[in-house]
Amino acid sequence: xxxxxxxxxxxxxxxxxxxxxxxxxxxxxxxxxxxxxxxxxxxxxxxxxxxxxxxxxxxxxxxxxxxxxxxxxxxxxxxxxxxxxxxxxxxxxxxxxxxxxxxxxxxx
Amino acid sequence: xxxxxxxxxxxxxxxxxxxxxxxxxxxxxxxxxxxxxxxxxxxxxxxxxxxxxxxxxxxxxxxxxxxxxxxxxxxxxxxxxxxxxxxxxxxxxxxxxxxxxxxxxxxxxxxxxxxxxxxxxxxxxxxxxxxxxxxxxxxxxxxxxx
Numbered sequence: 543x544x545x546x547x548x549x550x551x552x553x554x555x556x557x558x559x560x561x562x563x564x565x566x567x568x569x570x571x572x573x574x575x576x577x578x579x580x581x582x583x584x585x586x587x588x589x590x591x592x593x594x595x596x597x598x599x600x601x602x603x604x605x606x607x608x609x610x611x612x613x614x615x616x617x618x619x620x621x622x623x624x625x626x627x628x629x630x631x632x633x634x635x636x637x638x639x640x641x642x643x644x645x646x647x648x649x650x
Numbered sequence: 651x652x653x654x655x656x657x658x659x660x661x662x663x664x665x666x667x668x669x670x671x672x673x674x675x676x677x678x679x680x681x682x683x684x685x686x687x688x689x690x691x692x693x694x695x696x697x698x699x700x701x702x703x704x705x706x707x708x709x710x711x712x713x714x715x716x717x718x719x720x721x722x723x724x725x726x727x728x729x730x731x732x733x734x735x736x737x738x739x740x741x742x743x744x745x746x747x748x749x750x751x752x753x754x755x756x757x758x759x760x761x762x763x764x765x766x767x768x769x770x771x772x773x774x775x776x777x778x779x780x781x782x783x784x785x786x787x788x789x790x791x792x793x794x795x796x
Contacts, residue, residue: 586770589770590770593766593770598764598766599764599766599767599770600764600767603764603766603767603770606748606752606756606767606771607748607767607770607771607774609747609748609752610747610748610749610752610771610774611774612748613741613742613747613748613749613774613778614749614774614777614778614781616741617738617741617742617778617781617782618781620734620735620737620738620741620781620785621734621738621781621784621785623734624676624734624735624785624788625785625788627675627676627734628676628785628788628789628790630675630676631675631676631790632790635790
C-alpha cells in the first residue's frame with residue numbers, strides 16, 4: 543500500500559518536528575522558572591535573616607516566613623505539574639492536526 | 651478497488667488515532683476560576699494589611715473573606731481533572747500551614763502582628779495567588795482548539 547507508506551512517512555517527519563519543538567520549549571521554560579524560584583528563596587532568606595538580626599522580626603515571625611516559603615515551593619511544584627499537563631494537551635492537539643493533515647494529503 | 655480499501659484504511663486509522671489522542675489531561679481555561687483568584691488576592695492582601703490592629707476589630711471581615719475563599723475552593727474542587735489547582739487552594743487556605751490560612755490563624759491567636767512581618771507575609775501570599783491564577787491563565791481556551 544504505497545499510499546499508506548507515504549502517510550506514515552509524513553506523520554513520522556511532522557511528529558518528530560512537533561516533539562522537538564515542544565520538548566525544547568518546555569525544558570527552557572521549566573529551567574528558567576526553577577532558577578527564578580531558587581533565586582527568590584536565597585534573596586528572601588538573606589533579607590529575613592538580616593531583619594531577624596535587627597530585631598525587626600521575632601524568631602516566630604522568621605519561622606513562619608521560612609515555612610511559608612516551603613509552602614510556596616510546594617505550590618510552585620504543583621504549578622509545574624499543571625503546566626506539564628497543559629503542554630501535553632497542546633502537544634496532543636498539535637498531533638491530531640498533524641495526523642489529520644497527513645491523512646488528507648495521502649488520500650487526495 | 652485497492653485504492654478505495656487503502657483510503658478507507660487511512661480514514662479508520664486516523665479516526666482511531668484522533669479518538670485516542672483527544673482525551674484532555676487538564677481542564678480548559680475557566681474565567682470564573684481566574685476571576686476568583688484575582689479578586690480574592692486583592693481582598694486578602696488588603697485585609698492582611700490591617701493585621702497590625704487587634705483581630706477582634708476585624709473578625710467579621712476575616713470571616714466574610716474566609717467564606718468567599720471557601721467558595722473559590724469548592725468551585726475548584728467541583729471542576730473535572732482540576733486536582734492540582736484544588737491542592738494549591740488547600741495549601742493556601744490551610745490554617746495549620748504558613749500562607750493565608752496560617753496568617754489569619756496567627757492573627758487571631760496573637761491579636762496583633764508586627765508590620766514588618768505583615769509586609770513579608772503579604773509577599774508570600776501574593777506569590778501564592780499568582781501561582782494559582784498563573785496556572786489558570788496558561789490553560790487552553792476553547793477558541794484555541796482547532
